[in-house]
Amino acid sequence: MSDETRPRVKPTLMRPGGMIPEASAPVVTPLMPSVVYASETPDALDDQYEGRARGYTYAREGHPNAEVLARRIDALEGIEGGLVTASGMAAVTAALMGICRAGDHVVGGDQLYGRSLRLMREDLPRLGIETTLADQTDAEAIAAALRPETRMVLIEVVSNPTLRIADMAGIAALCAERGVLLVIDNTFTTPAAVKAVEHGADIVIHSVTKLLAGHSDVTLGWVAAKDPELKTAITNFAVTTGLTPSPFDCWLAERGLLTFGLRFERAQANARALADHLARQTGLKQVLYPTRDDHPDRARAQAVLRGQGGHMVTFELEGGRAAANAFAKGASDLAFAPTLGDVGTTLSHPASSSHRALTPEARAAIGISEGTFRVSVGLEETEALLAAIDKGLAAARDAG
Known part of the structure; x- marks a missing residue:
């Protein structure tokens, strides 16, 4: 095939030159999924690996x-x-x-x-x-x-x-x-x-x-x-x-x-309200929240957390696994999911999720029973959150 008849490849299909120089910069960080990065010469690559120049080589690095x-x-x-x-x-x-x-x-x-x-x-x-x-x-x-x-x-x-x-x-x-x-x-x-x-x-x-x-x-x-x-x-x-x-x-x-600080404050305020609300309810063996006076490490919590309680609340139902199943079903407006830190409140049952690999005896030794729930409190309106929890508690009491 002669040069005249060889198909021409458009320069725009070549990999180098993908970034366009600009006089302005994006306010939002661009998504950059490239796996590999090109360097000018072997010497330039040496400079990067040896710390004399900034740059990327391969995404795993x-x-x-x-x-x-x-x-x-x-x-x-x-x-x-x-x-x-x-x-x-x-x-x-x-x-x-x-x-x-x-x-x-x-x-x-x-x-x-x-x-x-x-x-x-x-x-x-x-x-x-x-x-x-x-x-x-x-x-x-x-x-x-x-x-x-x-x-x-x-x-x-x-x-x-x-x-x-x-x-x-x-x-x-x-x-x-x-x-x-x-x-x-x-x-x-x-x-x-x-x-x-x-x-x-x-x-x-x-x-x-x-x-x-x-x-x-x-x-x-x-x-x-x-x-x-x-x-x-x-x-x-x-x-x-x-x-x-x-x-x-x-x-x-x-x-x-970028919204972490705002989310933390809102979730923490909800968590404090939830802990105090739970402490007034029947059918619970204990409620744990670091800023409450009845927390077993109250003095240490004040010294270490400096007044912060965080967004997590833990409580223990009377009635064991039967009550736990009823509570999770009754609190259906909240996600029963083994995670924490979401914008929405999530309920976790450690005995069946995060600590399921432990024996019942090992769980009991660190204070986890079949009635233990951990609540990762989210950003809902406080009254709506308490109402959802109350539905679950009512179902748990009925199961007992």
């Missing part, structure tokens, strides 16, 4: 939407260099497995999120990383669990789902004294209530899926370390194992994050 989101969460937590991951558990895994090695020991709070508990109980030990669970409300219990080979302590400021408050001052002092890393999963509390680094955290974790993004339409995590070497270790593990976040999820999460 980072992309613009993830970086924009990470910087926004960094600002909320008061720490630099956070990494967005594909899920909250990806962030937990990157922190634990990026830093620990066979022969190390990890102490975890005994009321961690259910999958974190499974990671501690089953997955880390089979890889040669020993683990111990201890009561995070008691620094002496954590101290008793430490060993010479302990590498880190992993806790949540407020436990899931019993809303117990960790002995933050005692645990932070203990970790500093022993040279043990303190890792805080701040998902439940959020930086609106607690800045984890102010309480001694060396590493901070979030499930961005929850209240930070806030709309139940993304699955993401975030992890940050104060020490640059730890950050590098976590990042290398995440990149190597492909814990890569979706650009679209990052874009949606950034959009949600």
